[in-house]
Amino acid sequence: MRFLNDLKPSYDLTYDDVxxxxxxxxxxxxxxxxxxxxxxxxxxIPLVVANMTAIAGRRMAETVARRGGLVAIPQDIPxxxxxxxxxxxxxxxxxxxxxxxxxxxxxxAEALSLLPKRAHGxxxxxxxxxxxxxxxxxxxxxxxxxxxxxxxxxxxxLLLDEGIDPRDAFDKLTEAHRKLAPVVDxxxxxxxxxxxxxxxxxxxxxxxxxxxxxxxxxxTVGINGDxxxxxxxxxxxxxxxxxxxxxxxxxxxMISALRAVRGLDPQVPIVAGNxxxxxxxxxxxxxxxxxxxxxxxxxxxxxxxxxxxxxxPQFSAVLECAxxxxxxxxxxxxxxxxxxxxxxxxxxxAGASNVMIGSWFAGTYExxxxxxxxxxxxxxxESFGMASARAVSNRTAQDSSYxxxxxxxxxxxxxxxxxxxxxxxxxxxxxxxxxxxxVRSSCTYAGASTLEEFQEKAIVGIQSAAGxxxxxxxxxxxx
Numbered sequence: 483m484r485f486l487n488d489l490k491p492s493y494d495l496t497y498d499d500v501x502x503x504x505x506x507x508x509x510x511x512x513x514x515x516x517x518x519x520x521x522x523x524x525x526x527i528p529l530v531v532a533n534m535t536a537i538a539g540r541r542m543a544e545t546v547a548r549r550g551g552l553v554a555i556p557q558d559i560p561x562x563x564x565x566x567x568x569x570x571x572x573x574x575x576x577x578x579x580x581x582x583x584x585x586x587x588x589x590x591a592e593a594l595s596l597l598p599k600r601a602h603g604x605x606x607x608x609x610x611x612x613x614x615x616x617x618x619x620x621x622x623x624x625x626x627x628x629x630x631x632x633x634x635x636x637x638x639x640l641l642l643d644e645g646i647d648p649r650d651a652f653d654k655l656t657e658a659h660r661k662l663a664p665v666v667d668x669x670x671x672x673x674x675x676x677x678x679x680x681x682x683x684x685x686x687x688x689x690x691x692x693x694x695x696x697x698x699x700x701x702t703v704g705i706n707g708d709x710x711x712x713x714x715x716x717x718x719x720x721x722x723x724x725x726x727x728x729x730x731x732x733x734x735x736m737i738s739a740l741r742a743v744r745g746l747d748p749q750v751p752i753v754a755g756n757x758x759x760x761x762x763x764x765x766x767x768x769x770x771x772x773x774x775x776x777x778x779x780x781x782x783x784x785x786x787x788x789x790x791x792x793x794x795p796q797f798s799a800v801l802e803c804a805x806x807x808x809x810x811x812x813x814x815x816x817x818x819x820x821x822x823x824x825x826x827x828x829x830x831x832a833g834a835s836n837v838m839i840g841s842w843f844a845g846t847y848e849x850x851x852x853x854x855x856x857x858x859x860x861x862x863x864e865s866f867g868m869a870s871a872r873a874v875s876n877r878t879a880q881d882s883s884y885x886x887x888x889x890x891x892x893x894x895x896x897x898x899x900x901x902x903x904x905x906x907x908x909x910x911x912x913x914x915x916x917x918x919x920x921v922r923s924s925c926t927y928a929g930a931s932t933l934e935e936f937q938e939k940a941i942v943g944i945q946s947a948a949g950x951x952x953x954x955x956x957x958x959x960x961x
Contacts, residue, residue, distance in 0.1 A: 483801070483831050483832060483833065483937055483938070483940045483941075483942055484940075484941060484942070485941075485942055485943070485944070486503055486941055486942065486943035486944075487943075489943075489944065491798070491944060494794055494795040494797075494798035494799070495795055495797040495798045495944065496780075496795040496796055496797055496819070497796060497797050497819060497820070497824070497825040497828045497829070498947075498950050499795070499797065499944055499945065499950075500797055500828055500942050500943065500944060500945065501942070501943050501945050501949070501950075501953070502827070502828070502831060502924060502927065502928065502940055502941065502942055502943075503941040503942070503943055504927040504928070505927070505928055505929045505939060505941060506929060507926055507927065507928070507929035508929060509925065509926045509929060509930065509931050510926075511926070512919065512922035512923055512925075512926055513686075513922070514926075514931060515922045515925040515926065515930070515931055515932070516931060516932045516933075517550075517918065517921065517922070517925075517932075517933060518688075518932075518933070519813075519835045519836055519933065520813075520835065520933070520934065521751065521772075521773055521813035521835035521836065522751040522772060522773075522813075523552055523690075523698070523700070523722070523723050523751055523773070523835075523836065524552075524690050524691065524692065524698050524722065525550060525551055525552050525690050525698075525836055526550030526687070526688040526689070526690055527549060527550040527551050527687065527914070527918055528551075528826070528830055528834070528835065528836045528837055528921070528933060529546070529550075529551035529552070529826075529836065529837060529839060529914065529917065529918075530551060530552045530553070530554060530700070530815060530836045530837065530838045530839070531543075531546055531551065531552070531553040531554065531838070531839060531840075531843055532554065532781075532817065532818075532838045532839060532840035533554035533555065533556045533557065533700075533702040533725055533727060534556060534783075534840050534844075534865075535556045535558055535559075535850070536844055536849060536850065536851055536863070536864065536865040537840055537841070537843055537844050537849050537850070537865065538553050538554055538555055538556055538850075539555075539567070539848075539849070539850035540567045540570050540571060541599065541848045541850070542843070542846075542848045542849060542850070542910060543555065543567070543571045543697075543699050544570075544571050544574045544580060544697065545579075545848050545909075545910055545911060546848075546910060546914070547571065547574075547689060547690045547691075547697035547698050547699060548574070548576060548577075548687075548689050548697065549683065549687040549689070549911060549914050550687050550688050550689060550690050551690060551914065552690055552698055552699070552700055552722075552723065552836070553699060553700065554700040554701065554702050554723070554725045554753075554838075555567055555568075555699065555700065555701045555702060556702055557702040557703055557704045557727060561712055561715050561716065561719075564701050564716060564719065564721075565715065565716070565719035565720075567699075568699055568701065568716075568719045568720045568721055569719070569720065571697050571699045572696040572697060572699075572720055573696075574697055575673070575674050576689045576691065576695070576697070577648055577674075577676070577680075577681075577684045578642075578644075578665045578673070578674030578675060578676040578680070579600075579602075579674055579675050579676065579677070579680060580674065580675075581605065581606045581664065581672065581674060581675040582596045582597070582599060582600055582604075582605035582606070583605060583606050583607070583608045583672065584596070584605055584606075584607055584608070584617075584631060585607070585608065585609065585631075586607050586609055586614060586615070586630065586631055586632035586635070587630055587631070587632065588607075588630070588631050589627060589628050589629065589630065589631070590622045590625050590626065590627050590628070590629045590631065590634065591627040591628065592631075593605060593617050593622055593631060594619075594622050594627070597617075597618075597619050597622070598847060598852075598853040599847065600847060601846075601847040601848070601908060601909030601910075601911065601912070602661070602662055602675075602677045602680075603618055603619040604616055604617065604618045604619075604662055604675070605617050606664050606672055606675060607631050607632070607635045608672055611671040611672060612666070612670050612671055612672060613639060613641065613664040613666065613672045614635075614637065614639075615631070615632070615635030615636055615637050615639070616635060616636045616639065616662070616664070617631055617634060617635045617636070618636075621634045621635065621636070622634065639663070639664060640654065640655070640658045640660050640663040641663060641664055641665075641666050641670075642654065642663050642664070642665045642666070642676055643665070643666065644665055644666065644667045644668070644673050644674075646665075648681045648682075648684035648685050649681070649685055651663075651676055651681040652678055652681040652682050652685075655676075655677075655678040655681065656678060660678070661677055661678055661679075662675055662676065662677040662678065662680075663675070663676060679911075680911075683911060683915075692722055698722040698723070699720075699721060699722060699723075700721060700722060700723035700724070700725055700753070701716040701719075701721035701723075701724060701725070702724075702725040702726075702727050703716065703724065703725070703726055703727070703739075703743070704726075704727060704728060704739075705726065705727075705728045705735045705736050705738075705739040706735070709726070709739040709742050709743060710742040710743060710745065710746060713726075713742075713743045713746060713748070714746055717746070717748050717749075717750060721750065722750055723750055723751050723753060724743065724748060724750055724751070724752050724753065725753040725754075725775070726739055726740055726743055726752065726753065726754045726771075727753075727754075727755065727756075727775070728755075728756075729756060729778070729786065730756070730778070731754060731755040731756045731757045731762060731766060731774075731775065732757050732759070732761070732762035732765060732766070736754065736766065736769075737765060737766070737769045740752070740754050740766060740769035740770045740771055741769050741770055743770065744769070744770025751772040751773055752770060752771055752772050752773070753771065753772070753773040753774075753775055753815065754766045754769075754770075754771035754773070754774060754775065755774055755775025755776060755777075755815075755817065756775045756776065756777050756778055756817055757774055757775070757776060757778075757803060758776060758777065758778050758793070758794040758799040758802075758803065759794075759799075759802065759803070760802050760803065760805070760806035762774070762803070763803050763806040763807050763810070763812075763814070764806060764810070767807070767810050767812050771812065772812055772813070773807075773812065773813045773814065773815055773835070774803055774807055774812065774813070774814045774815070775814070775815050775817045775838070776796075776799050776800050776803045776804075776814045776815065776816055776817055776834070777796055777799060777800075777816065777817035777818040777819060777838075778792060778793040778794060778799075779792065779793025779794070779818075780793070780795075780796040780818040780819030781817075781818035781819065781840055781841065782818075782821075782840070782841035782842075782899075783840065783841055783865060783899060784818065796816065796818065796819035796829075797828060797829070797832055800814060800816045800829055800832040800833060800834050801832040801833060803833075804832055804833025804834060805833060807833075808833065813835040814833065814834055814835065815834060815835065815836045815837065815838050816829035816830075816832070816834035816836075816837045816838065817838040818838065818840065820837060820839055820842065821842065822920075823916055823917045823919070823920025823921060824920060824924075826839075826917055826920070826921055827920060827921050827924035828942070830921065830924075830933060830936060830937065831924075831928075831936060831937060831940035831942060832937075832942075833937055835933070841865055841899075841901060842913065843910050843913065844863055844865035844901040845862060845863055845865075845901030845902050845903045845904065846863075846903065846908065846909055846910040846912075846913065847903070847908055847909050847910070848909060848910045849863055849865075849901075849910075851863040851864050851865070852864075853903075854900075856900070856902075860902050860903075861902065861903045861908075862900040862901055862902040862903060863900075863901050863903070864899065864900065864901070865899045865900075865901045924936070928940050928941070
């Protein structure tokens, strides 16, 4: 990347402060762009879901890995639970989705409690392991909650074979005017569910898979306690990437924790952070990090900058850290501060090999929280920062009442925030479609067919607040 007219900024920059200038391009199609990362994590799209309790769970991990990204399971979860989540994700199919199932005798009330767990809003009614019906949210409307599903389910089923080609599945669903269908094995037993949009996406994305062809997943450890012991357990459980995480990554405790983890000689990439300077990169690389997590304060749930004055505008932080990491043969993840697809593109142009997204994905069906409805009818999920009193309370559940109360006094994060679902893009895959479409287009504008070329060819300029505002679309007339 270079700045327009070789300008050298005299102050640090956020994503809003910069724009990209188009260059002569021989890349004729967005689909001709390869977005695979070369940082060893195996992602085929440069997106990592942040290790936040309100966002990163098994359902998110399955869905995002199927589209080529990666999810980092948070450190606050017991190790044995994380191991079970890893095992569960590894057993998921690369094309068809994991269905929600109920028996014919289950009630509408049970169905309504489960339907929000899937973006497609459907569950499969199963008897003796075989699908006998499908129930959607619309089937449950205006019906007594104690009604049996056998009385409302659709029995006219289109069944797809387990090994069907995604293109053929899309054609069959289209011809039958169906949005989805159960997937069955040779004995007719239910093994999954496939939507028309899911079949289409399977032809456009490449799953992030390990050497055995199973979906990839990352796991997180903190810097306190038996770090090496937990890291070893997570690696043995099958974690493909290990994240060593704390808000202030450039500290002695992080360096000690990193050395302990590196001492295990793990055969997976080690990510460590967070840092915002070349010095932080150098020290953590020397301690054993393969990838540096960059960002202090840009996250939507983070109050660090307002509480402490500590942090750094994210574009400049990524730019400096990526340059130093590249010099040392390592990589960086840009963690936080992205709110639009353009921000992801700018982070990649600055040198990030992957971009971490947190709150943006909190308001989706796939995030772990329960779905709520506001007074105005809008649906939302609750999110919270990982340094907030709420997160600290969860993390210190085994401490004494006094210690928990003392730690709760010092919070640097929002404990309760409503993240509304976008009616046009309520699922994480919908958001991924939007982000990746933008990033692919950015690459074509730069004349780049890979992320490495994008980082070499991107020309970035600096703009005023008015310049940024000019680029925003208008949803109604200005007259």
